[in-house]
Amino acid sequence: MKALPGIDRIVALICILIGAGYLAASFTITQGSFGDPLGPRIFPQILGALLTLLSIVTLVQAPAAAGPATPGRALLAIAICGALVAGFILLMPLLGYPLTSFLLLAGFLVTLREPLLRAILTAAGLTLLFHVVFAMLLGTYFPETWLEGMVPWTR
Numbered sequence: 001m002k003a004l005p006g007i008d009r010i011v012a013l014i015c016i017l018i019g020a021g022y023l024a025a026s027f028t029i030t031q032g033s034f035g036d037p038l039g040p041r042i043f044p045q046i047l048g049a050l051l052t053l054l055s056i057v058t059l060v061q062a063p064a065a066a067g068p069a070t071p072g073r074a075l076l077a078i079a080i081c082g083a084l085v086a087g088f089i090l091l092m093p094l095l096g097y098p099l100t101s102f103l104l105l106a107g108f109l110v111t112l113r114e115p116l117l118r119a120i121l122t123a124a125g126l127t128l129l130f131h132v133v134f135a136m137l138l139g140t141y142f143p144e145t146w147l148e149g150m151v152p153w154t155r
Helices: 007-026 042-061 072-095 097-111 116-137 146-150
Strands: none
Touching (some): 007 042
16 A cells, blocks of 8 residues: 555644543543552553554654645545544443454454454454453453343453
C-alpha cells in the first residue's frame, strides 16, 4: 500500500489528542475501597499514556510530507476506526470486555487491510493475552455481563 504524504503526522496528532483526553478522563475514575493498591483506573491510565507516548514517537519519526496529504481512503480508515471505538464503548456493557476487545481489534486490523484470517487470529491472540495479563495475573476486575454469565470459562 502506497503511503500518503503527511498522513502519519495527521493520524499521530489525532491519536495524541485522543490519548491525552483518555488519560485525563481516567483520573476521574474513583479509586474505590477494594484494598487493591492499583485501583480500577490503572488500566485506563496505562492505555492513555501508551497511546499518547507512541503517537508522539510516530509524530517525531514520521517523514516530512512531500506534499499536501490527500484525504481519501486514509481518512475513511480513521473514520471507521473512530466508529469502532464508539461501538466498543457502547457494546462493552452488553457484551463484556473480552468480546468487545476482540471485535475492536479485528475491526482495526481489517480496516488496516490485514487478511481476514490473520486479523481474526491476531485479535483472538491479543484478547487472550490481555485477559491473561489483566484478569488473571493482575487481578483486574471486569464486570460480568449477561453474555459472559452464560459462558463458563469467563467466570
